[in-house]
Amino acid sequence: MLSQFKWMSMPQKQVKLIDIANKLNVSIGLVSIVLSGKSKERRISDELAAKVIETAKALGYRPNQLARGLRTGKSGIIGLLVADISNPFFGKMARYIENEAAKLEYQVMFGSSDENPEKLENLVNMFASRQVDGMIIVPVFQSESFLLSLQEQSIPFVFIDRYCEGVDEDAVVSDNYLGSYQLTSLLIKKGYGKIAAFANDLHLSNIKDRMHGYTTALKDSGLNYPVEDFIFEVDFDQLDTRLEAMLKQALENGCDAFFFANNKLGISSLKYFDKVGLTIPEDIGIVCFDNPEAFQVAKPGITCVEQPIELMCAKAINILSRKIEGKTESKPERISLPGKLIVRESC
Amino acid sequence: MLSQFKWMSMPQKQVKLIDIANKLNVSIGLVSIVLSGKSKERRISDELAAKVIETAKALGYRPNQLARGLRTGKSGIIGLLVADISNPFFGKMARYIENEAAKLEYQVMFGSSDENPEKLENLVNMFASRQVDGMIIVPVFQSESFLLSLQEQSIPFVFIDRYCEGVDEDAVVSDNYLGSYQLTSLLIKKGYGKIAAFANDLHLSNIKDRMHGYTTALKDSGLNYPVEDFIFEVDFDQLDTRLEAMLKQALENGCDAFFFANNKLGISSLKYFDKVGLTIPEDIGIVCFDNPEAFQVAKPGITCVEQPIELMCAKAINILSRKIEGKTESKPERISLPGKLIVRESC
DNA sequence: ATTATTTGCTCAAACGTTTTACTAGAAAAT
DNA sequence: ATTTTCTAGTAAAACGTTTGAGCAAATAAT
Numbered sequence: 001m002l003s004q005f006k007w008m009s010m011p012q013k014q015v016k017l018i019d020i021a022n023k024l025n026v027s028i029g030l031v032s033i034v035l036s037g038k039s040k041e042r043r044i045s046d047e048l049a050a051k052v053i054e055t056a057k058a059l060g061y062r063p064n065q066l067a068r069g070l071r072t073g074k075s076g077i078i079g080l081l082v083a084d085i086s087n088p089f090f091g092k093m094a095r096y097i098e099n100e101a102a103k104l105e106y107q108v109m110f111g112s113s114d115e116n117p118e119k120l121e122n123l124v125n126m127f128a129s130r131q132v133d134g135m136i137i138v139p140v141f142q143s144e145s146f147l148l149s150l151q152e153q154s155i156p157f158v159f160i161d162r163y164c165e166g167v168d169e170d171a172v173v174s175d176n177y178l179g180s181y182q183l184t185s186l187l188i189k190k191g192y193g194k195i196a197a198f199a200n201d202l203h204l205s206n207i208k209d210r211m212h213g214y215t216t217a218l219k220d221s222g223l224n225y226p227v228e229d230f231i232f233e234v235d236f237d238q239l240d241t242r243l244e245a246m247l248k249q250a251l252e253n254g255c256d257a258f259f260f261a262n263n264k265l266g267i268s269s270l271k272y273f274d275k276v277g278l279t280i281p282e283d284i285g286i287v288c289f290d291n292p293e294a295f296q297v298a299k300p301g302i303t304c305v306e307q308p309i310e311l312m313c314a315k316a317i318n319i320l321s322r323k324i325e326g327k328t329e330s331k332p333e334r335i336s337l338p339g340k341l342i343v344r345e346s347c
Numbered sequence: 348m349l350s351q352f353k354w355m356s357m358p359q360k361q362v363k364l365i366d367i368a369n370k371l372n373v374s375i376g377l378v379s380i381v382l383s384g385k386s387k388e389r390r391i392s393d394e395l396a397a398k399v400i401e402t403a404k405a406l407g408y409r410p411n412q413l414a415r416g417l418r419t420g421k422s423g424i425i426g427l428l429v430a431d432i433s434n435p436f437f438g439k440m441a442r443y444i445e446n447e448a449a450k451l452e453y454q455v456m457f458g459s460s461d462e463n464p465e466k467l468e469n470l471v472n473m474f475a476s477r478q479v480d481g482m483i484i485v486p487v488f489q490s491e492s493f494l495l496s497l498q499e500q501s502i503p504f505v506f507i508d509r510y511c512e513g514v515d516e517d518a519v520v521s522d523n524y525l526g527s528y529q530l531t532s533l534l535i536k537k538g539y540g541k542i543a544a545f546a547n548d549l550h551l552s553n554i555k556d557r558m559h560g561y562t563t564a565l566k567d568s569g570l571n572y573p574v575e576d577f578i579f580e581v582d583f584d585q586l587d588t589r590l591e592a593m594l595k596q597a598l599e600n601g602c603d604a605f606f607f608a609n610n611k612l613g614i615s616s617l618k619y620f621d622k623v624g625l626t627i628p629e630d631i632g633i634v635c636f637d638n639p640e641a642f643q644v645a646k647p648g649i650t651c652v653e654q655p656i657e658l659m660c661a662k663a664i665n666i667l668s669r670k671i672e673g674k675t676e677s678k679p680e681r682i683s684l685p686g687k688l689i690v691r692e693s694c
Numbered sequence: 695a696t697t698a699t700t701t702g703c704t705c706a707a708a709c710g711t712t713t714t715a716c717t718a719g720a721a722a723a724t
Numbered sequence: 725a726t727t728t729t730c731t732a733g734t735a736a737a738a739c740g741t742t743t744g745a746g747c748a749a750a751t752a753a754t
Contacts (some may be wrong), residue, residue, distance in 0.1 A: 012499055016710060027734050032712060042713095043732060065477045066422060067710035070413040070739045077456075077477075084442065088640075091438035095431065098459060107473060109424075109456050112445060126454060130412045130424075152359055270644045293435075293639065297617045299646040363740060374704045379742060389743090390701060414740035417709045 015059045023055055024048075031056075035063070069131060078320065079127035079135040080110040081120060088292050089263060089309070090138070093160070096313035097136060104321050106133070115201065115236065117143040128155055134320045139164035141203040156323035160316045162206040168332050170323070172316045175338040176206045176289070179305035180213025182341050183287040184259055186303065188221045190347050192257035192285045195223075196230045196250040198243075198269065199261035210261045210289060229253060239268050247272050256284055257347065263290035270298060285347030291340075301344030308337045362406045370402055371395075378403070382410070416478060425667065426474035426482040427457040428467060435639050436610060436656070437485070440507070443660035444483060451668050453480070462548065462583065464490040475502055481667045486511035488550040503670035507663045509553040515679050517670070519663045522685040523553045523636070526652035527560025529688050530634040531606055533650065535568045537694050539604035539632045542570075543577045543597040545616065546608035557608045557636060576600060586615050594619050603631055604694065610637035617645060632694035648691030655684045 017035075021028040026048070033042045034052040069075040078101050082090040090112075098108050109132065111123035120143050127135055128150075135157040139147060144166040150157065151169065163171035187195050197214045199207045215227050230253070232246045247269055250258070260266035266288035278284055280300055288295065291306035315335055322328075364382075368375040373395070380389045381399040416422040425448050429437040437459075445455050456479065458470035467490050474482060475497075482504040486494060491513040497504065498516065510518035534542050544561045546554045562574050577600070579593045594616055597605070607613035613635035625631055627647055635642065638653035662682055 012501060014501075014710095018710080028711085029713075029735075030733065032710095033733095036712075038713095043730090045732065048732085062472060062476045064417070064710050066413050066417040067739090068712075070411070070417055070709090070741090071711045071713085073739075075413060085432075085445065086435070086439045086442035088433070088435050088438060091435060091441075092433045094438075094441075094457070095433035095459060098432065098457070107456060107458075107477070109454060110441070110445070111454075112442060125409060129409045130454070154359060154361075267640050267644060274644070274646070292641075293614050294641040294644045297614060297621070297641045297645045299621070361740095365740080375741085376705075376743075377703065379740095380703095383742075385743095390703090392702065395702085411740050414709090415742075417711085417739090418741045418743085420709075 014064070015061050016064065017061075019059060020052060020055050020061060023059070024051060026052070035061070073131075074133055075131040076106055077130065077132045078106045078108050078317075079124070079130075079132040080108050081113055081123055081127075081135060081137045082110065083115050083138055083140065084112045085110055086112075087264065089290055089307070092309050093313060096310045097317065100314050100317035104317070106321075113138070113140055115140045117141065117146065121146045124150060128153065134158075134324045136160050136316050136320060138162060139167070139205075141201055156320060156328075158316050158320045158323070160312060162204050163334055165205065170319045170332045171334045172312045172319070173206060173209075173334070173336055174307040174312060175336045176209035177213040177216075179289060179307075179339045179341070180210040180259070180261075181217045182213075183289070183303065183305060184214045184217035185221070186341075186343070187257045187259065187285050187287055187347050188217065188223065190281070190285055192347065193223070194225065194230070194253070194255045195257040195259055195285075196232060196253070196255040197259045197261065198232045198234065198246070198250075198265045200234060200236055200265060202231075202233050207261055214259055230255065234265070236264060239264065243268055244272050251284075258284060258286050260286070260288040263288065263292040263294075266290070266302065266304075267292065267294050270294070270302070281345065281347045287347055291342055295344070298346075300346050302346045303344045304342050305339040306342055307339045311337055361411070362408050363411065364408075366406060367399060367402050367408060370406070371398060373399070382408070420478075421480055422478040423453055424477065424479045425453045425455050425664075426471070426477075426479040427455050428460055428470055428474075428482060428484045429457065430462050430485055430487065431459045432457055433459075434611065436637055436654070439656050440660060443657045444664065447661050447664035451664070453668075460485070460487055462487045464488065464493065468493045471497060475500065481505075481671045483507050483663050483667060485509060486514070486552075488548055503667060503675075505663050505667045505670070507659060509551050510681055512552065517666045517679045518681045519659045519666070520553060520556075520681070520683055521654040521659060522683045523556035524560040524563075526636060526654075526686045526688070527557040527606070527608075528564045529560075530636070530650070530652060531561045531564035532568070533688075533690070534604045534606065534632050534634055534694050535564065535570065537628070537632055539694065540570070541572065541577070541600070541602045542604040542606055542632075543579060543600070543602040544606045544608065545579045545581065545593070545597075545612045547581060547583055547612060549578075549580050554608055561606055577602065581612070583611060586611065590615055591619050598631075605631060605633050607633070607635040610635065610639040610641075613637070613649065613651075614639065614641050617641070617649070628692060628694045634694055638689055642691070645693075647693050649693045650691045651689050652686040653689055654686045658684055 017028045017031045020031045031052055034044055034049045035056055039049040080097050084090055085094055094110055101108050113120040117140050120140050137157050137159055138161045139159055144164055147164055147167045159169055159171035201207055234242050234246055280286055288302055288304045291304045295302035295304055364375045364378045367378045378399055381391055381396045382403055386396040427444050432441055441457055448455050460467040464487055467487050484504050484506055485508045486506055491511055494511055494514045506516055506518035548554055581589050581593055627633055635649055635651045638651045642649035642651055
């Protein structure tokens with residue numbers, strides 16, 4: 001029985017312009033003109049154009065975007081460089097970028113840098129090699145020099161989530177200062193006196209701004225303690241090993257409230273507090289940047305600031321597409337969009 | 348001041364093979380040979396090869412993958428088609444696919460189908476148009492016919508998360524039957540008598556298998572009630588509007604326990620139960636497929652089955668890469684990998 | 695000393711498009 | 725009747741690679 005070997009059937013070459021051209025005895029260029037929608041301006045007769053379109057459809061023609069891209073110099077691809085696509089925050093970002101890009105007929109390639117400048121560099125180079133029309137980049141610590149060199153090359157990009165100190169490029173971020181100020185102020189208003197702040201990497205612009213909001217809120221409230229004793233830095237890759245020790249340390253320092261600079265820190269800490277039997281908000285108060293689903297089902301719910309991810313992505317794609325089209329009329333701008341304060345029961 | 352207009356500086360054309368060739372007064376082909384690592388087999392002298400590599404580095408050469416791909420017929424890209432990249436389950440999948448693909452020097456493009464067959468078809472066509480070397484596809488309801496036609500074309504793909512009934516292709520899924528059987532059995536063992544099942548789309552193979560595990564566990568325990576009255580189907584896009592009504596209905600039907608077929612249903616329902624003041628596990632028992640972070644911080648923690656996503660992705664890439672290399676020796680296989688039962692306090 | 699082989703490189707076609715320049719014939723203007 | 729303009733199309737170069745075929749010089753074999 002042949003049917004047994006059905007999975008061995010095969011090839012069926014891709015149909016290309018020349019196949020259509022041959023079938024209709026016209027030139028290959030004509031087919032190209034018609035199929036790229038230039039029939040009018042190149043005054044191809046309507047009947048012939050119709051015939052071309054028809055046979056293209058009949059034959060199942062699909063343009064080869066590699067060839068097209070090579071010829072036109074546009075790949076129709078946007079590169080998205082996040083820290084880690086499996087982090088729900090970046091997952092959402094990817095989705096909105098995908099949506100916005102699709103509106104402009106772009107497709108998205110992504111890469112996860114893991115906050116590692118070398119990985120970022122490799123990925124950016126790969127993307128450039130693939131002739132992406134532009135990139136949306138979450139910059140990482142110590143990537144300035146490379147990103148500066150990237151600026152010299154003719155490929156447009158915009159930062160998202162964070163900006164990069166030494167690199168004067170467009171950036172779209174949420175208002176990290178404001179959100180953190182609000183969260184910290186809320187803790188203070190609720191009567192918590194010694195508030196610890198936990199962050200993953202104090203070098204990143206978004207984290208810096210969040211810490212700035214935190215410290216300023218403290219100062220504005222007249223709370224004066226050696227702030228540096230209350231700011232804890234713990235890398236994501238040390239989360240399992242170092243976080244608990246630091247939380248314990250903070251508690252020993254007399255902290256009765258916690259400000260977490262992002263969802264991963266908040267979630268991991270929540271597990272710890274549960275383990276050691278601290279009750280929220282009685283024993284300790286908690287607030288956090290980001291609004292993952294976990295904060296909604298946690299008991300009590302966690303007060304937080306939700307970032308305007310969709311808006312950020314729309315803005316970013318908007319700016320990027322203008323840059324791609326060469327409308328580089330204006331100086332790079334840093335757009336900072338306010339998030340939404342969500343008050344729950346954790347403080 | 349010129350520095351004011353720094354952002355207006357520009358172009359710096361991409362350097363290509365011919366630039367290197369000219370600089371060294373050698374042929375363009377030679378440069379290509381050296382840079383693609385074929386110096387030995389094409390016996391280029393070591394010193395010249397070294398010089399080529401050196402100047403390539405000095406000039407910052409980056410191969411144009413569009414041109415390369417056009418010539419070689421390989422793009423080095425794998426397409427990943429998920430239902431929604433912002434769903435943490437698929438986010439993790441994307442990450443592991445990215446990792447595994449990177450090992451084989453592939454890059455990943457993704458697309459979200461939203462469980463919509465037309466979107467899926469469009470995305471697949473776009474990917475094919477971009478000459479992806481292969482695809483990893485989460486098939487959706489009513490995409491059989493299109494996927495069958497895709498089989499006819501020479502582009503290899505493998506299913507992940509679900510298989511597609513009428514389409515005989517390789518698939519890597521988690522053991523949905525087993526996991527669901529375990530979860531349901533656990534509920535029964537704990538003494539819950541009337542167990543409702545909630546699913547998003549009863550047509551999908553993974554959901555079918557989960558329901559099968561659920562019903563079989565019931566039957567094996569001698570529990571006999573009109574199962575169809577206890578299976579609720581609610582689409583993701585109806586989650587906000589219909590879910591609550593169905594949960595209420597289930598409760599009115601006397602259900603004292605719930606089996607949720609995926610994380611989104613579980614999480615949303617959790618919020619509802621909290622709202623109406625039902626306590627878990629006393630009033631009702633709960634189990635769920637998937638292990639999102641929310642289930643770890645929820646109080647009580649939610650008993651669930653964690654899918655072996657990383658392993659699934661490794662397997663999928665493995666199979667796909669073999670297909671890409673044309674080693675299509677064997678009949679398509681369906682690989683089903685067992686997940687991990689995580690018992691918490693929700694039942 | 696001739697022939698055969700190896701070494702180290704060059705040539706040019708090809709991949710599938712897009713697009714500029716051109717042309718043959720028809721229609722319009724002189 | 726000749727020139728001009730328009731119409732509807734063709735031809736061919738170009739995009740940046742890879743690669744099979746070829747070739748001259750050097751080395752080895754006879």
